[in-house]
Amino acid sequence: MGAPRYSYTAVTLHWLIALLLAFQIALGWALEGDNSPELFARYQLHKSVGIAILLLSVARLAVRFVFPRPPVSDGPAWTRSLAALVHGLFYAVMIVGPVTGWLLVSTAKMKVPTLIFGIIPWPHLPVGRGWHEPAEAIHGAMAWLAIALFVLHVAGALRHQWLLGKPELQRMLPWARGRAAGHTLIAVALVGGAFAVGAAVYPDREQAASAEPARPAASTAATPATAPSPFPAETNTPETGETSEEPTAAEAPKKAQLQPLAGWTVAPGGRLGFTARWNGEGIEGRFERWQSAIRFSPDDLARSSIRVTVDLSSVDTGDGQRDDSLRGADFFDTGSHPKAVFTARDIRHLDGDRYEARGTLGLRGATNPARVGFTLHIDGNRARVAGTARIDRTAFGVGQGEWAATDAIAAAVDVAFSFSATRPAP
CATH class of the missing domain: 2.40.128.110 (Lipid/polyisoprenoid-binding, YceI-like)
Structure with a gap:
């Protein structure tokens, strides 16, 4: 009999959020440089992806209470506690990160309207300018925390799968009811691909400039x-x-x-x-x-x-x-x-x-x-x-x-x- 699995809804939301988080973290590193049309476009995409992560995370949290979850894997108390902590902090990152970004946009000196993926209007929060600096500090910390949690989450899953011989990955990998090695490689490739796309979606400005023909000095x-x-x-x-x-x-x-x-x-x-x-x-x-x-x-x-x-x-x-x-x-x-x-x-x-x-x-x-x-x-x-x-x-x-x-x-x-x-x- 196969390992108890998460529902298809939970699996779908899990991997959508994982791919978007990888993309978002890579894109976040490109939000620096001189004010330019490229930087403006990066920020608009960053806002849209952030709101998408927020909405999907709220849906994922709701699914946890609606659909029954597989039983927690056996193991020492400290590993179960660490796993619970990592999952809890992941939800904090996926919700607090976008919310603090929303606060940053809402309290910026220049009120740039937000259109989700250029289509759906998204309102500003009715808060004062005093929220800006705390939101900025928390938002930056959430990115680094997400990276650390990602490493711990993957390490824990691989430890259970191959060191302890427990079919942990089959519970969450799509269609991986038997051996999970191939599906694991595909999942890693997809997440890595999302990260690579986030880093490359807007080329480095200096590289792009060097590729363009020089404009006349006049x-x-x-x-x-x-x-x-x-x-x-x-x-x-x-x-x-x-x-x-x-x-x-x-x-x-x-x-x-x-x-x-x-x-x-x-x-x-x-x-x-x-x-x-x-x-x-x-x-x-x-x-x-x-x-x-x-x-x-x-x-x-x-x-x-x-x-x-x-x-x-x-x-x-x-x-x-x-x-x-x-x-x-x-x-x-x-x-x-x-x-x-x-x-x-x-x-x-x-x-x-x-x-x-x-x-x-x-x-x-x-x-x-x-x-x-x-x-x-x-x-x-x-x-x-x-x-x-x-x-x-x-x-x-x-x-x-x-x-x-x-x-x-x-x-x-x-x-x-x-x-x-x-x-x-x-």
């Missing part, structure tokens, strides 16, 4: 390095038509003068994107929603005007957690400042089809001078426009606290746009 000079932040430049869909915003008292006389000048309506499919540099790596983003009020004629630049209103909450960098961070108080602060507005009434012809619009940009409660260069091709009542601008994010307070410095995220952010527009037929 590109780094043109874009100074700055604090952490991810951005991409991509095609965005503007809200078509002109804005219905009422002019201020100061603008009213000018608006009256502009009435005879035809307005342009931006067609769907335009692009309003941006590029920032995070430790030298270009991060691109876009805004999905923006409106424009454009009155323009190459023959009447003195009365031409441009007004673009951007919905900052529509930012899209291809990473939901990063986008939530950009909407937060440390960056765009969309709760208090939902819009960015560029206004220009000084439009100059440079040469050929090149123009420059000089005006102001209002962003995050600050207003500063801004220049936008663009090319314009008019064919009858249709026009194609493309342009660029460079802004200093620090002049608008985009990046607070640890993100205000420019050693990781560059101060300069490049804006690029392109769109088609139409005007009424004469």
Whole structure:
């Protein structure tokens, strides 16, 4: 008759948690280095795996009370006590470790929203900043304790199996009802593989950098390095038509003068994107929603005007957690400042089809001078426009606290746009 076994549910949870723990410990060693997109991604994965371990461990603990367990192996009292201690501490590691990580995220200076594997929102704990340092110390200790317990757990199982001749492994190894040697090797290989994957899932930054072709010196000079932040430049869909915003008292006389000048309506499919540099790596983003009020004629630049209103909450960098961070108080602060507005009434012809619009940009409660260069091709009542601008994010307070410095995220952010527009037929 075979050795009494754990239930299939307990066996499945045991090995899922074992593989995730091995992966998580290896990944944890990669959570160091300069702020970078890679480090940001590592932390997001680390959080997701940690929450998965927490939930699986709670389920495993519940299974212990629902399903009957095999009887404890015979042996000296000290070995039974040590085994019970190791199992108890393992549960502490699997629950306290993720919970203290959750506390770290909840009490961090920058509140980065958590999406489990980029899909499921996970809330912050309602605790004060004072929990941060104790949680950090305990969280680090849990990692080392997990390694020590893993060694003791494996050593104890192998001792019972081969030194004492007790079929201990058959109780927990899947499908190992007879001889356990082959299944043991497979289990060791799987755990070792999980550890190797955790160590390699994000390559070492220095190695990755050495593998990339060197960037021209001019590109780094043109874009100074700055604090952490991810951005991409991509095609965005503007809200078509002109804005219905009422002019201020100061603008009213000018608006009256502009009435005879035809307005342009931006067609769907335009692009309003941006590029920032995070430790030298270009991060691109876009805004999905923006409106424009454009009155323009190459023959009447003195009365031409441009007004673009951007919905900052529509930012899209291809990473939901990063986008939530950009909407937060440390960056765009969309709760208090939902819009960015560029206004220009000084439009100059440079040469050929090149123009420059000089005006102001209002962003995050600050207003500063801004220049936008663009090319314009008019064919009858249709026009194609493309342009660029460079802004200093620090002049608008985009990046607070640890993100205000420019050693990781560059101060300069490049804006690029392109769109088609139409005007009424004469």
